[in-house]
Amino acid sequence: MPKPALAPSHPSKDESSRRDSANALFAETPLKDPVRGGELEYSSDEEEGPACEPASESEMSAALLPRAKTESAEDRQWDFQNSLAFWASVFFIEGSALFTVGSVALYPAIDVAEGGTADWKFRAWVDWTFVIGAWCFTVGNFLVYHQVTNADASHSSGNTRRKVRYCRLPDWGHKGQTAAFCNCVGTLLFNLNTMSMFSWVADKSTMSGFNFWYFGTGSVGSFMFILGACFEGEHNNWRQVSLKRFTELPFLMSIFNFLGGLLFFVAYVIDVNRYAEHECHHGDCTLTIWVVCTPFTVGSICFLVASWMAMFMWKRQEFGVGFSKEIVGWSRKMVDIKQQVMIAIYIGNIVAVWTRLGFLLSYDWDYEFTFGAEIGQKLLMYHCILFLVSVIHCTPRRHPFDYLLYIMRIIAVYGFVTECVTLHQDAVI
Numbered sequence: 001m002p003k004p005a006l007a008p009s010h011p012s013k014d015e016s017s018r019r020d021s022a023n024a025l026f027a028e029t030p031l032k033d034p035v036r037g038g039e040l041e042y043s044s045d046e047e048e049g050p051a052c053e054p055a056s057e058s059e060m061s062a063a064l065l066p067r068a069k070t071e072s073a074e075d076r077q078w079d080f081q082n083s084l085a086f087w088a089s090v091f092f093i094e095g096s097a098l099f100t101v102g103s104v105a106l107y108p109a110i111d112v113a114e115g116g117t118a119d120w121k122f123r124a125w126v127d128w129t130f131v132i133g134a135w136c137f138t139v140g141n142f143l144v145y146h147q148v149t150n151a152d153a154s155h156s157s158g159n160t161r162r163k164v165r166y167c168r169l170p171d172w173g174h175k176g177q178t179a180a181f182c183n184c185v186g187t188l189l190f191n192l193n194t195m196s197m198f199s200w201v202a203d204k205s206t207m208s209g210f211n212f213w214y215f216g217t218g219s220v221g222s223f224m225f226i227l228g229a230c231f232e233g234e235h236n237n238w239r240q241v242s243l244k245r246f247t248e249l250p251f252l253m254s255i256f257n258f259l260g261g262l263l264f265f266v267a268y269v270i271d272v273n274r275y276a277e278h279e280c281h282h283g284d285c286t287l288t289i290w291v292v293c294t295p296f297t298v299g300s301i302c303f304l305v306a307s308w309m310a311m312f313m314w315k316r317q318e319f320g321v322g323f324s325k326e327i328v329g330w331s332r333k334m335v336d337i338k339q340q341v342m343i344a345i346y347i348g349n350i351v352a353v354w355t356r357l358g359f360l361l362s363y364d365w366d367y368e369f370t371f372g373a374e375i376g377q378k379l380l381m382y383h384c385i386l387f388l389v390s391v392i393h394c395t396p397r398r399h400p401f402d403y404l405l406y407i408m409r410i411i412a413v414y415g416f417v418t419e420c421v422t423l424h425q426d427a428v429i
Contacts, residue, residue, distance in 0.1 A: 128358025
């Protein structure tokens with residue numbers, strides 16, 4: 001049985017001419033609005049955008065294919081690097097804010113004195129805020145270290161790219177990588193220092209135990225922060241000082257990190273052999289107030305300012321956040337102050353929840369399971385909101401996406417107020 005004839009793959013000349021005539025007639029005949037009458041008007045998303053140009057066959061094919069198939073492996077690693085810079089700054093801000101809370105609570109005038117009935121409040125306000133803050137700093141410093149040590153693995157071209165590794169020694173000739181390494185070592189020592197609140201970790205009952213676990217780990221860890229800030233400053237040429245340089249975030253970040261490490265070092269060194277603590281127990285708290293509590297507080301604020309500078313650099317697509325000049329984005333985005341304020345509120349919620357976690361772990365609550373479940377749910381929720389923030393760089397103009405973002409912001413503000421009120425209620429028990 002003969003096969004039926006196939007239709008021609010291309011139209012004939014007569015068909016093409018008829019189609020061109022119909023298209024020309026359609027273009028010359030304006031469409032009518034069936035409701036309001038008159039001609040239909042068209043508007044693009046941009047009021048004064050460039051004229052549309054016909055896409056090439058390759059562009060049309062790429063638009064029809066899934067993103068994963070048109071996106072190279074290097075592009076996916078680049079996006080991953082972008083998110084690393086954001087999350088490093090987020091955890092730095094969380095840790096610095098928790099250090100600030102614990103430092104303020106150290107002042108003798110604040111009624112969380114160690115010993116007696118308020119011992120659990122001291123653990124909640126001071127010990128646990130420093131412990132959790134050190135955890136956050138650990139995550140942030142590892143992300144920065146991973147970022148800068150794998151810069152050439154993710155962003156260079158050619159066959160010389162190295163494979164991305166999560167644990168590798170730095171290039172000692174690269175001052176930014178050396179700075180990140182010093183900060184990681186300092187963070188590990190600071191974790192030992194803060195975790196020494198647990199008797200199963202350290203015995204500080206003897207003078208030698210106190211000098212090792214508190215004075216030793218704290219002072220050496222702070223010195224590593226100072227050393228890291230010096231390498232970071234050298235990487236950013238901080239010895240070339242001018243008025244213009246005080247507008248450069250990497251330069252300022254190096255200075256604030258140096259000041260933070262130096263002030264922490266002073267606060268630890270003065271308490272060797274429990275000297276400041278001994279003087280305060282005998283009624284003279286001058287050293288405790290001015291050489292322990294104040295350096296801790298001001299140093300924590302310096303770390304907080306430097307951490308927010310890292311957030312600004314991420315927004316401007318300077319993904320090396322002061323430790324690598326090679327990792328930059330393809331464009332320079334303006335920093336939206338309103339978005340930064342909302343990020344502060346989101347992180348403020350997280351810091352309040354972290355602080356409440358310290359209360360949960362310091363006191364025998366009747367509703368402990370419910371308390372813990374609420375804290376875990378809120379930590380996950382607010383970090384998921386921050387994940388959305390890392391994607392949305394500006395307020396969308398299309399409905400209903402802009403409304404959804406505004407609703408999320410209103411809920412976050414309401415949550416921040418309720419977290420502060422709840423934290424106050426837990427504290428006055």
